[in-house]
Amino acid sequence: MIIALTGTPGTGxxxxxxxLEENNFEVVDLNKIAIEKGFSIGTDRNRNSKIIDIERLNNYIKESYSKKDIVFIEGHLSHLLESVDKTIVLRCHPSELRKRLSHKGWKKEKVNENVEAEMLDIILCETVNIHPEKNIFEIDTTGESAKDVARLVMEITKNGFRHMKKYNIGSIDWSEEILKDFK
Ligand SMILES: Nc1ncnc2c1ncn2[C@@H]1O[C@H](COP(=O)(O)OP(=O)(O)O)[C@@H](O)[C@H]1O
Ligand SMILES: [Mg+2]
Structure with missing residues (x-):
């Protein structure tokens, strides 16, 4: 089973x-694979980021990992792969996300772009467009440590991906944060 672990940059x-690796789970770094295996088809100069051939990347992941018991594919593009069976979307309150990304030393425009994407549920919307709702789980990482977040991921996994109310999509809503800008 292939599990995508996705989310706006900075969600953890x-x-x-x-x-998860410390707990003996296999985790694949999708960005690393995309570059190493040559699935990059150019550079987005405005964003200074690589453009990835998602279809070829998807085929590679499917061939390499679909027979595995459980493997996590980690990266902000992982939900775009049709071959993933389940998707876990990490979320973070915009003001905490801003702090985390600023701490990383990112430029203001890049921080703003990602905080905006988180406020607008961009990754969740992309996920819903590709995968059935029953295969999508959301975790609010605000105020949680990386260990806590991994524990929640393991809870979902151990539970056989049965739905629990706290992970259902749609309950995380940062729209108040967008409205603040208009007040
Ligand atoms: N659960 C968390 N709580 C607070 N800070 C976190 C948490 N997870 C990650 N961070 C911090 O936020 C930044 C981004 O985390 P990272 O794991 O690199 O995110 P991503 O891989 O989603 O871009 C790092 O500086 C990290 O130390
Ligand atoms: Mg990362």
Missing amino acids: KTSASKV
Whole structure:
């Protein structure tokens, strides 16, 4: 079973993944694979980021991992892969996300772009467009440590991906944060 661990940059995918690995789960770094295997088809100069051939990346992931018992695919593009069976979307309150990304030393425009994307549920919307709702789970990482987040991911996994109310999509809503800008 292939599980996508996705979310806006800064929501803590890589940090939680390290804890998952410490707990003997296999985690694949999707950005690393995309570059190493040559699935990059150019550079988005405005964003200074690579453009990835998602279809080829998807085929590679399917061929390499679909027979595995459980493997996590970590990265902000992982939900775009049709071959993933389940998707876990990490979320973070915009003001905490702003702090986390600023701490990383990111430029203001890049911080703003990602905080905006989180406020607008961009990754969740993309996920819902590709995968059935029953396969999508959301975790609010605000105020949680990476260890806590990994524990919640493991809870969902151990529970056989049965739905629990606290992980149902749609209950996380940052729209108040958008409205603040208009007050
Ligand atoms: N649960 C968390 N609580 C607070 N800070 C976190 C948490 N997870 C990650 N961070 C911090 O936020 C930043 C981004 O985390 P990272 O795991 O790299 O996110 P991502 O891989 O989703 O971009 C890092 O500086 C990290 O130390
Ligand atoms: Mg990361």
